[in-house]
Every structure is written in structure tokens, then in C-alpha cells.
Amino acid sequence: MKHLLAIDELGADGIAEIHRLADAFVEVNRRPIPKVPTLRGRTVVSLFFEDSTRTRLSFETAAKRLSADTMTFSVGTSSVKKGESVRDTIETIEAMGIDAIVVRHGSAGVPWQIARWSSAAVINAGDGWHQHPTQALLDTYTALGHLGSLDGRRVAIVGDIKHSRVARSNIAAFTLLGAEVVLVAPRTLLPPDLTDWPVRVVSDLDGVLGDVDVLYLLRMQRERMTESLVPSLREYARRFGLDRERAARLGDGAIVMHPGPMNRGVEIAGDITELPNVVVTEQVANGVAVRMAVLFWLLGADPVPTHEEEPADA
Amino acid sequence: MPELVIRGGTVIDADGERRVDVAVAADGTIAAVEPEIDATGTGATVVDAAGCVVAPGFVDLHTHLREPGKEEAETIESGTRCAARGGYTAVVAMPNTTPAIDSAAVVRQVLDAGRAAGLVDVHTSAAITIERAGEHLTPMAELAALGVKLFTDDGAGVQDDRLMRRAMEYGADLDVALAQHCEVEALAAGGHMHEGAWSSRLGIPGIPVEAEELMVARDLALARRTGARAHFQHLSTVGSVELVRAAKAAGQQVTAEATTHHFTLTDACCAAYDAVFKVNPPLRTAEDVAAIKVGLADGTIDAIATDHAPHTTESKELPFDQAPPGMLGLETALALAITELDLPLAQIIGLLSWRPAAIVGIDDDHGGHLVPGRAANLCVIDPAATWVVDPDATASRSRNNPYAGRTLTGRVRHTIYRGTPTVLDGEACR
Numbered sequence: 197m198k199h200l201l202a203i204d205e206l207g208a209d210g211i212a213e214i215h216r217l218a219d220a221f222v223e224v225n226r227r228p229i230p231k232v233p234t235l236r237g238r239t240v241v242s243l244f245f246e247d248s249t250r251t252r253l254s255f256e257t258a259a260k261r262l263s264a265d266t267m268t269f270s271v272g273t274s275s276v277k278k279g280e281s282v283r284d285t286i287e288t289i290e291a292m293g294i295d296a297i298v299v300r301h302g303s304a305g306v307p308w309q310i311a312r313w314s315s316a317a318v319i320n321a322g323d324g325w326h327q328h329p330t331q332a333l334l335d336t337y338t339a340l341g342h343l344g345s346l347d348g349r350r351v352a353i354v355g356d357i358k359h360s361r362v363a364r365s366n367i368a369a370f371t372l373l374g375a376e377v378v379l380v381a382p383r384t385l386l387p388p389d390l391t392d393w394p395v396r397v398v399s400d401l402d403g404v405l406g407d408v409d410v411l412y413l414l415r416m417q418r419e420r421m422t423e424s425l426v427p428s429l430r431e432y433a434r435r436f437g438l439d440r441e442r443a444a445r446l447g448d449g450a451i452v453m454h455p456g457p458m459n460r461g462v463e464i465a466g467d468i469t470e471l472p473n474v475v476v477t478e479q480v481a482n483g484v485a486v487r488m489a490v491l492f493w494l495l496g497a498d499p500v501p502t503h504e505e506e507p508a509d510a
Numbered sequence: 511m512p513e514l515v516i517r518g519g520t521v522i523d524a525d526g527e528r529r530v531d532v533a534v535a536a537d538g539t540i541a542a543v544e545p546e547i548d549a550t551g552t553g554a555t556v557v558d559a560a561g562c563v564v565a566p567g568f569v570d571l572h573t574h575l576r577e578p579g580k581e582e583a584e585t586i587e588s589g590t591r592c593a594a595r596g597g598y599t600a601v602v603a604m605p606n607t608t609p610a611i612d613s614a615a616v617v618r619q620v621l622d623a624g625r626a627a628g629l630v631d632v633h634t635s636a637a638i639t640i641e642r643a644g645e646h647l648t649p650m651a652e653l654a655a656l657g658v659k660l661f662t663d664d665g666a667g668v669q670d671d672r673l674m675r676r677a678m679e680y681g682a683d684l685d686v687a688l689a690q691h692c693e694v695e696a697l698a699a700g701g702h703m704h705e706g707a708w709s710s711r712l713g714i715p716g717i718p719v720e721a722e723e724l725m726v727a728r729d730l731a732l733a734r735r736t737g738a739r740a741h742f743q744h745l746s747t748v749g750s751v752e753l754v755r756a757a758k759a760a761g762q763q764v765t766a767e768a769t770t771h772h773f774t775l776t777d778a779c780c781a782a783y784d785a786v787f788k789v790n791p792p793l794r795t796a797e798d799v800a801a802i803k804v805g806l807a808d809g810t811i812d813a814i815a816t817d818h819a820p821h822t823t824e825s826k827e828l829p830f831d832q833a834p835p836g837m838l839g840l841e842t843a844l845a846l847a848i849t850e851l852d853l854p855l856a857q858i859i860g861l862l863s864w865r866p867a868a869i870v871g872i873d874d875d876h877g878g879h880l881v882p883g884r885a886a887n888l889c890v891i892d893p894a895a896t897w898v899v900d901p902d903a904t905a906s907r908s909r910n911n912p913y914a915g916r917t918l919t920g921r922v923r924h925t926i927y928r929g930t931p932t933v934l935d936g937e938a939c940r
Contacts, residue, residue, distance in 0.1 A: 283827050303829030304713040305783025324831070326713030364713060387710035388718070 198494050199311050199318040202327045203368035211372060215337050217489035218482070224261065225485055235264035238295040238495050243269045243285070244321070245301040250456060251321050254480070255298045255330075258487035264495075267294070282306060286313050295495055299323075317494040325359050331455055332365035334486040336373055338479050339410050342451050347374035352404050354380040354436055355414035355463055356425075358387050362455045363414060367395060370410075378404055380436065384425040401436050405445045412453045413438055413463045429462050439465040443473075451475050512541050513929060515549040519559025519890060522856050523566050523880045524864050532564055534886040538929030543880055557924055557931065559890045563855065566877040567599025567630075567887035567925065568862040570840060571660070571689075571767050571869060572743060572815035575601070575632070577623060578616070579608025583908050584820035586620065590629040591905035592818065592840040594932035594940075597889035597922035600631040600867070600876045601840075605642065606665035612637040612648045617656050629932050629940060631887075633870060635660040635689065638677045644669050647677055654684045659870040662689035664743060665790075667725050669695055674729065678738035687765070687869055688733075689741040692725035692750070693717075693791065702831045704777040704792040712780065714830060717792050723749040730757045733764055741869060742766040744817050746791035747798050751805040758810060765869050766805075767815040770839055770846040773802045775912060785826045785833030786910050789819070792835075806861060807853055813866035814847055814858075816840050820908035838911045841904055846913070848893055848920030855893055890924040897921055905938055 200206070206214070224230055240259040242252050252268070259266045269289060280288075282301075289297070296317040299307050304324030311318040322328040336346065343349055351370045357363045357379050367377050371394045378396045379386065390397065398404060405411070416432055426432045433439075438452065443465075446452070452464075452474045460466035468474065512533035521530050521543065533554070535541035549556050570593060576584035586603075593601050603620055605611035611620060611634055624632020636653040640646045642663040650661060661681060667690055668674045674690075681688050698721035703709050705716020726742060730753060733740035745751055745768050754766045771789060776796050779787040787793060805811040819836025826833050847858045864877025875885045896919050901911040925933040932940050 281824060281827065282829065301829065303831045305830045308783050309827070309829070324713050325715075361713060364711075388705050388716055389707040389710045391707045393710075 197315060197317055200329055200490055200494060201307050201311060201318065201320045203329045203332050203365045203372070206329070208372045211333065211336065211369060214333055214486065214489045214493055215340065217492055218337055218485045221485040221488040222482070224488070231261050231263060233263045234492060235259070235262040235495055238264045239267060239293065240264045240296045240298060240491065241267045241269055241289055241294050242298045243289070245271045245299070245306070246322070248300050248322065251300060254483045255321060255487050257484050258491055261484070262488055262491055264491065282309065283313050286310055290314055290316065296491065319490060319494065322361050324361065326361050326364060328361040328365045330483070330487055330490055331362050332369035333490065334479060334483040335366055335412070335453060335455070336369045337486050338453065338475055338482050339451065342475065343409055343449070345374070346370060349375045349409040350378065350407060351375045351410040351412060352378045352380050352408045353412045353414065354401060355416055356385045356420060357381050357414070358385050359417070359420070360414050366412065367393065378408070380404060382426065382435070401442070405442055406447055408447070409450050410453060411438065411446060411450060415455065415457065416459055416462045433462050437463055437465065438468065440468050443468050443471060446473065453479060456480065511536070511552055512547070512549065512554040514555040514557060514926070514931070515547050516557045516559045516564055516888065516890060516926070517547065517549065519562045519564040521564045521880050522859055524860065524878050527856060532880060532888065534926065534929045536929070538886055540880060540882050540884050540886045542882055557890065557926070557934070559924070562890050562892045562923055564880070564888060564890050565597070565859045566863040566880060567889050567927065568597045568844070569866040569870070569872065569876045570598050570601040570816050570818065570843070571813055571866045572664070572769070572817045573601040573603055573840065574606070574817070574819045574836065575603045576820055577607065578619065583822050584906060586623040586632060587627040587629070588905055588907045589818065589820070589840070590624065590627050590632060591938050592838070594629045594925045594927065595905055595922065595936070595938055596840040596843050597891060597925050598630050598840060599887035599889070599925065599927050600633060600872055602660055602870055603632060603634040604664045605635050605637040605662065610637050610642045611635065612640050612642070614649070614652055614656060617653055617658060621657065630927055631872070631875065633657065633659060633872065635662050635664070637661070638663050638668055638688070639673065642666060644673065647673070647680060650681055650686070651684055654686050658686065659872070660687045660689050660741065662691060662743060664689070664691045666695070667691050667693045671728060675732050675736065678732050678736035678740070682736050682738040685871070686739070687741040688738045689743050690725060690729050691743050692722045692729065694721045694724045697721035697724070702788060703780045704794045706777060706795060708777040708780060712783070714780070719747040719749055719794070722747055722791055723753060726750045726753045730762065730764065734762060740764045744769045744772065744791055744815060745802065745805070745811060746772045746794050748801040751801045751810055755805065755808070755810040765812045766810065767813040767866070768802045768806060768811045769815050769817045770843050771817070771837055771912065773799055773806065774846050774850050779912065780830070783830045785828065785830050786837060786912050788830060788833055788835050789817070789837050790835035803851060806851060813869060814843060814861045815866070816843050820906050821910050823909055826910050836910065838904070838906055838908060842899060842911070842913055842918065844891060844922055845897070845918035845920040849918045886926055886929040888926040889922055891920065891922050893920050895919070895921040
């Protein structure tokens with residue numbers, strides 16, 4: 197069974213293939229009735245152990261536009277709260293007959309465990325600090341739409357790299373597509389050991405602003421303050437936040453990206469989110485098409501199951 | 511009249527190596543050690559040791575028997591049967607049970623259950639602090655009088671510097687080892703594997719080496735001041751080994767152990783998020799593994815311990831950051847030492863038997879010298895036998911064996927505990 201767990205497993209060719217499929221689904225999404233029968237009879241389950249309304253809605257919209265049946269396993273009100281193990285949950289859902297599981301979990305590695313236990317296709321919709329491959333697919337898709345090619349392009353990822361699955365997947369995806377990635381963060385927000393990471397690291401945002409094609413701002417989570425990873429949100433915003441003055445120093449054609457939800461006034465000033473080179477809503481729109489592409493890539497190649505009897509000698 | 515004769519083997523003990531048979535008397539002591547002991551017509555059981563090495567029984571300083579409290583993972587009986595299969599004749603039970611081994615009542619309960627199982631000598635450690643909570647000392651003198659030789663809050667280190675100083679001062683008069691699971695919680699909290707390149711890549715919060723090394727340094731300093739017998743449990747880092755080596759070079763009387771997994775496995779094992787490889791201290795880097803091996807070779811580290819830590823399959827199937835740390839070890843220790851350590855067999859046997867025995871003062875009965883009059887605590891090992899590790903082939907109630915499928919060299923054939931076979935031809939017979 198094919199899964200989508202991490203970006204490296206795709207390679208540059210895999211990313212390109214999903215992007216090509218996404219082109220077709222962008223077109224579908226522009227139609228008056230944005231729906232195709234491709235995955236009719238298939239069942240896609242969203243299994244979100246950690247809340248993420250945005251990502252869940254994006255996947256469910258994608259599945260519905262492909263005519264798949266969708267089920268939401270809402271952990272907050274389910275047996276998981278009563279102590280059911282992930283493995284038992286998976287076996288329960290599987291017994292209902294499903295084709296794909298979209299999983300979000302607060303612990304790194306859970307989608308790999310599920311892939312070992314399940315015969316359905318597993319899509320990692322974010323595991324702990326580790327990977328969020330569909331986010332990176334839609335981010336690189338969006339960046340390609342503006343820049344044409346990522347070969348030799350410079351991408352700065354700014355902020356809390358250490359705790360970010362978005363950063364880990366995007367570093368892999370942008371690098372695979374030929375871009376140079378620079379991380380902009382204080383040491384406290386960097387992973388402790390970057391040996392073998394294909395990145396350059398700086399702590400001065402102003403030093404790279406004029407030099408980048410993509411400025412990717414990460415969400416700064418407020419709970420990081422209590423861990424003294426930065427002294428205050430105010431100091432973080434001053435060192436690493438994008439304000440109007442810094443935005444003006446971006447090169448022509450450079451785009452500003454953010455995975456959402458944005459902390460206005462922290463990583464991005466409230467009055468610049470409407471600037472034309474801030475492509476955040478485009479990321480969200482592309483997210484549906486890219487997730488349709490992923491579902492099609494995983495499920496579309498197999499014949500749709502029928503209820504006909506198998507021949508006796510098959 | 512001998513009750514049992516071990517024939518055809520080569521004895522290796524603290525006195526060296528010699529081709530002799532060993533006769534065991536009905537009272538469980540060694541009756542004779544001679545080149546040829548003829549058992550014909552005596553009615554004695556003959557145990558074949560041809561081509562094998564007869565060694566003193568092994569002593570594990572670090573065994574989690576899980577009883578009382580976690581009997582679904584292991585019991586004193588199942589855990590000591592694992593020990594017997596591994597060639598052990600004595601284990602030191604760790605105190606992180608439920609309730610903790612912090613009172614005379616629980617110490618007696620564990621010792622009684624050990625005697626009832628009758629598979630190895632079960633010695634127990636006791637906690638340094640009540641409920642291992644790091645706040646109040648246990649009645650150390652009362653527990654020492656019951657036979658406790660080693661105090662530790664294992665599973666955690668004693669965080670409070672002043673309390674640890676008090677424990678060492680108080681314990682210095684009691685002829686006990688003050689053992690430490692060295693881990694500064696302020697640095698380790700929230701971590702689930704070694705902090706390094708792999709934890710960064712896998713997105714798993716790490717435990718930095720400094721969490722261990724700072725407490726090793728602290729306890730060395732406190733032991734210098736108090737004169738307590740400090741023992742360092744499961745050293746895992748380059749820096750820890752260097753600290754202990756320097757202290758010993760300066761003449762300080764301290765001891766240290768290292769586990770089989772810390773000289774065999776690295777943090778790369780965690781790459782597939784299989785929590786069977788989650789352990790505390792965590793699996794470290796290849797450099798750390800190399801330093802542990804050097805420490806064992808040059809005497810910095812005195813003993814090989816197992817940190818045998820059974821956990822149910824369900825608990826090990828939790829997400830990596832929720833699963834409990836620990837792995838099985840009693841049944842694979844000798845083979846891992848032979849397979850992984852480039853050391854003479856006599857040195858490996860010493861690290862498994864008389865050197866740990868001396869740390870807890872049980873070297874009269876375990877390890878040391880195979881001579882008439884001593885308790886017949888022995889194992890017969892085939893150092894050249896190769897075998898493939900099968901997690902289901904175990905006496906443990908748990909299956910968290912990180913060596914599944916590995917081919918190892920060296921196998922325990924027979925174990926004799928106080929004159930009675932507990933394992934014959936690799937199979938537990940009691």
C-alpha cells in the first residue's frame with residue numbers, strides 16, 4: 197500500500213507528479229460545480245488526535261470534491277478519551293471498510309505506526325514536530341506558481357524551526373526542488389543538531405531580506421514564552437517579525453508565505469497581510485487542490501471496488 | 511558423595527583458566543575441583559560441559575522485576591527465570607515498583623518472593639528517598655540490616671543536592687553503595703531519546719548528555735566530601751566515562767556499571783519510532799558506544815549490568831513519546847558482551863560476575879573463586895555458539911527485546927544455582 201508519510205519518500209519526481217495532478221484539480225476547483233466522480237465508492241477517514249480544523253476541512257473538502265465518502269473520527273468525543281489505544285482505534289475503523297486514513301497526531305511517528313497496523317493508505321497530516329508533507333506540497337506548489345522554478349531560488353524559513361513539522365517538511369521539499377534554504381532563528385528555536393541538514397543558519401533577518409525569493413514565516417506559539425525560548429513576544433517581533441519597513445526591503449517578486457493561523461503583530465504585522473506578495477490565502481486555496489492530488493495519487497490508480505462476486509477460480 | 515558433576519569443561523574464574531571438572535555436594539556447595547572426577551556409580555547427575563567454559567554465576571546489579579505493582583509485565587518468578595537463562599545466580603532488584611521499595615515491609619516482601627521462586631539469589635536495592643519522591647530519606651539503617659546493599663532512586667536521580675549529600679553522609683557508615691541514576695530533570699524533562707542529529711531529524715524532544723554528566727560530576731564531588739561508596743548506574747556518555755576515569759585516576763573509590771544496550775545500540779535505532787528502542791538513559795551515538803567499550807576494557811567501568819526493564823506490548827505500542835522507557839536484557843547479556851566487546855573471555859566473565867558481586871558485597875557466594883566449600887553458583891557457557899534472538903523465546907512476561915533477529919555469539923548452556931540446575935541445555939528446568 198502506498199502512503200504519504202514524509203517528503204523525502206517522494207523525491208523530486210514524486211513531488212513533481214503530485215504537482216502535475218494538482219494542476220488538473222485547480223482547474224476542477226474553478227468549475228461551477230467543482231466535483232468529479234474519481235473516488236466514488238472510496239472512503240476516506242480523518243483521524244485527528246490533535247485539533248486542526250483548517251487541515252481537516254481542507255482534506256475533507258478535497259475528498260468530497262473527488263466524490264469519496266468521508267468519515268470524521270473525532271477523538272475528543274470518542275473511545276480514545278476512554279483509554280483506547282491507537283492500534284485498537286485503527287482496527288475498529290478498518291473493520292468498517294476504509295481506503296485512506298488522514299492522521300494528525302501530537303506525537304512524532306504515529307503515522308508510521310498506523311501504516312504498520314493498517315491496510316489502508318495513510319496520509320500524514322502532521323505528526324508532532326516531525327512532518328507535514330501535504331503542507332510542504334502545497335507550499336512548494338504555491339511558490340512554483342509565482343516563481344516558475346525553484347532551482348537556485350533562495351528560501352528563508354523564519355522562526356520556530358525546532359518545534360515545526362512545517363519547517364522539516366518544507367526544508368526537504370524546497371531543497372529537493374533545487375532551492376537553497378536558509379533558516380532564520382535564535383539558537384533556542386533551532387533543532388539542537390543540524391548535522392547533514394542542507395541549510396544555512398543565520399540569526400539576523402535583516403541580513404537576508406533583500407536576498408530571498410521566498411520569505412516563509414512560521415507561527416510563533418505563545419506557550420514558547422513560558423519555556424523561556426524567547427524573552428517575550430515583543431522582542432521576538434522586533435528581531436524576527438515582518439513589518440511594513442522590512443516588507444519594503446524584500447526584492448521584487450519575492451513572496452511571503454505562512455502556514456496559518458497567523459499571529460498578527462508577532463511574526464507578521466497586522467497591516468501588511470493584504471500586500472500583494474503575501475500569498476497566504478492562495479496557499480489555502482491550493483491546499484485543497486494539492487490534497488485532491490494526493491488522494492488521487494494514492495487511491496486513484498487502483499480500480500474502484502465493486503460489489504460483484506469474484507470468479508470462483510480467481 | 512557428589513550430587514552433581516560438571517564434566518569436561520574449562521573453568522574460568524578470578525584465579526584464571528584451567529581444564530577441570532567440578533563436583534557439587536548435596537548441600538549446594540562445591541565439593542571438588544579436579545582435572546578428572548569420575549561420577550560413575552555415584553548416582554550423581556552429570557552435566558556435560560565438553561567444549562564449554564564453566565564460570566561463576568553472573569550477578570546483575572540492575573534488574574527491574576516489576577513486582578510488586580506491574581505483574582502484567584514481569585514477576586519476581588518470571589524475571590528471575592530470565593536471569594537463570596542468562597547465566598545469573600544473583601540479581602539486585604530495582605526499587606521503582608508500586609509501592610516503591612522504600613520500607614522494611616516491601617523489602618521483606620521482595621526477598622520472600624525471591625526465596626520462594628528459588629531461581630537466583632534476589633537481593634534488593636532500596637530507594638534513597640521515600641516513594642522515590644526525592645524529599646525524605648528512607649530508613650536506610652533498618653533496610654541495610656535486612657540485607658539491602660545498594661540504595662538508589664533508580665528511574666530517577668536524586669535531584670536535591672543537599673538531600674543527596676545527606677544520603678551519602680548517612681549512608682557512609684552503613685557499608686552500602688549509594689547508587690545513582692544520573693539525570694538532571696531540569697535538562698532531561700520532556701525528552702524521549704538522545705538529543706542529537708537523530709532527535710532533530712525525527713522531531714522527538716531530546717535528552718542532552720549534560721543531563722547525565724552534571725549529576726555524575728555532582729555525585730563525584732559529594733562522594734569525595736562524604737566518603738560514601740558512590741556507584742554510577744548505566745553510564746551512557748563519553749563525558750560520564752571521562753569523569754569517572756579521572757576520579758579513579760585521582761584515587762577516588764567509586765564504581766560504575768554500563769548496560770549491554772549502551773555498548774550495542776545507538777540512537778539511530780529510534781529512526782522507525784519503535785518504542786522498543788526507547789530506554790533511559792537513552793541510546794546514544796556511536797562515539798558514546800565506543801567510549802563505553804573503552805571504559806569496560808580499561809577498568810573505568812566495573813560491571814556490565816542489564817537494566818532488564820520489562821514492559822507490556824501494549825505500552826510499547828504507544829506513541830514513542832508516551833511509551834515507557836526500558837528493554838529486556840537478562841537473557842542476552844553474555845552473548846552481547848561476547849559479540850560486541852573485543853575483550854578476553856575472562857575479562858567479560860569478571861565484568862558479569864565477580865566484579866559486580868564485589869560492589870554489593872556478595873562475592874563470597876557469587877563470582878570469584880570456584881573452590882571447594884563455596885556455594886555452587888555456576889554457569890556453563892558455550893562461547894562459540896551462535897544463535898538468532900527470538901523475542902518469543904523468553905521466560906519473561908514481556909517481549910520488549912530490541913535484538914530481535916540479531917545473530918549473537920556465545921550462549922548459556924547450563925546454570926547451577928546453589929548446587930541445583932536452574933537451566934539445562936538452554937532451557938529453564940525449574
